[in-house]
Amino acid sequence: MASNVEDTTRTGTAEERMRPKRLAKRKNHHKWAYVFIAPFFLFFLLFNAYPMFYTIYLSFTDLAGWATEANFVGINNFVNLYNNQLFRRAISNTFILWTVNFLPQIVLAFLLSYWFTSRRLNLKAVGFFRAMFYLPNIITAASVAVIFSSLFSYPRGPVNQFLMGTGVVDTAFEFFRSVTATRLIVSFIQFWMWYGQTTIVLQAGIIGIDEDLFDAARVDGATDWQSFTKITMPLMKPITIYVLITSLIGGLQMFDIPYLLTGGGPNQSVETIITFIYKQAFTGGRNLNVSAAASVVLLVMTMVLSLLVFRSLKERSSKNIKRKKG
Template sequence: MAKRVKRINYNKWGYYFVAPFIIVYILFSLIPLLSTFYYSFFEYYYAQGGFIKVGPNFNGIENYIKLFSQGLFFKYLGNTLILWIMGFIPQIIISLLLALWFTSFRLKIKGKAFFKTVMYMPNLVMAAAFSMLFVQLFSNTGGLTTLLMDMNILPESFSFVDEVWPTRALIAAMNFIMWFGNTTILLMAGIMGIDDSLIESASVDGANSFQVFYKIILPLLKPILLFVLVTSLVGGVQMFDIPFVFTRGTGGPQGSSQTIMMYISGLLRTSKQYDMAGTASVVLFLITSVISLSFFAVMNREEIVEFREQRRLAKEHKK
């Protein structure tokens, strides 16, 4: 009787390799996330300067009613979205132009690796350090502010940090400078993944650069654009360090640059309101999810319509 050879199963090694990530994710992400949802339905805070613990006492949706009635959440959420949009629109436009420029088979630009490194370098600088640099440049006695006043470009009474829109513009500019290089590299990777024969064939057939971009490159870039849009949105609503350091934690003039994460951080830092901070975090998570799904639906509406049509035809065929 032939001796049976024991087969070696290598599948278990895949589980061993991913186990550390799963364990860390459960301990430091999933459990805190679930506890945030849990405490959003409880009264749980520290009173009298943090010396007396109150709760946790179940109070249903009272925290959500209180959050919506105060109106501060939506005010700071609006500030956050304004700052994100002001930084993201020029970021996606310039990044797309640079990506098209560096990947053009006609231009054949030399030194692409050098330019990629230079563009990505601001992303390696800590946001707090970046904010401190802008504070030194654009404060009332900052270098650039003084220079512009000496050149009579700005009136002597002008102050970047005391005006609503100049403060927002500088925060948006910092976000743009820090992240446009990363976005450019992602878009370049997406464009280089497109078959060159499609672009060359369209050019041979007489299509101009705009037609090639609009009819070929842009549709094939939709997955990368969706990824950039969603990740930028998630990073935008979590904006904290740049506006906090630049405005010295005050939120800027009239609280116009106070972001939603600064608001949540204030709830935890000053009065340790774990209940309201958790409630605000849950609402922010739901709003971000809805907006992200809306982006997905809009950018993939043709595929969704086609999928629904296929399902309808399949049901009719079964009948």
């Protein structure tokens, strides 16, 4: 018995001696974890946080041209922006271009995702069509701008040649001197480049819905369209919110196609917020203060609109749930 007691006391003391070593090893593991995540935070602070806060600082100064010293001017830059007709026009242009390209984009994306996931249609080569629809998103914006600039060029562009050859018009039409035509072309390019990605996101959301719900609906005699409107659409609200918010953010940051295609013309008809910011900062008088103030306004607009979209759709879904329970 005595030996057993001695053995247990020895093992107990041995375990107690090993505990500090184990704790030390765990602490070393924790240190390595901090080492591995440190690069992300360093890059974030250097390339995201610092530029953002420095831009906010510049928006309250008078730094412009080649000056190296900035003086605090309060909210004068924001007041000047409010009175700037070009900036207000850039805001309206941005929303017009986004609305014209997003509405058909979301409708077509839902329609394609419905076709691709329908069991009754059972379409073949869905993967091929999905890749083809996504292909325009891979092409660089500069290449797309060059292609469409050549297609709609005056007077011997392919579009003009086709319209005159079919008798639609008698003389060549200058597309990029027409405000309506230029806006429609830019909106179509944005729609053409992004509807494939939207389709893939929506299709992934539909595939994630439990198939038992659709099987039960078929047993009850529901058609594919009824299943889509009564089951798929309500359950797709989180994905729809994601698509809407990301598209809104991308629309507010629209820059490459309008700038590369026409530089914002004609008559600033496709001048967007980002093209305004770019021109203020890097052309002419290099008004860094005005550019920084416009960037802050864009940041606030993005945050507020995203929050409003999220809140409104979330409140509607909660009200519908309450009505069904009632």
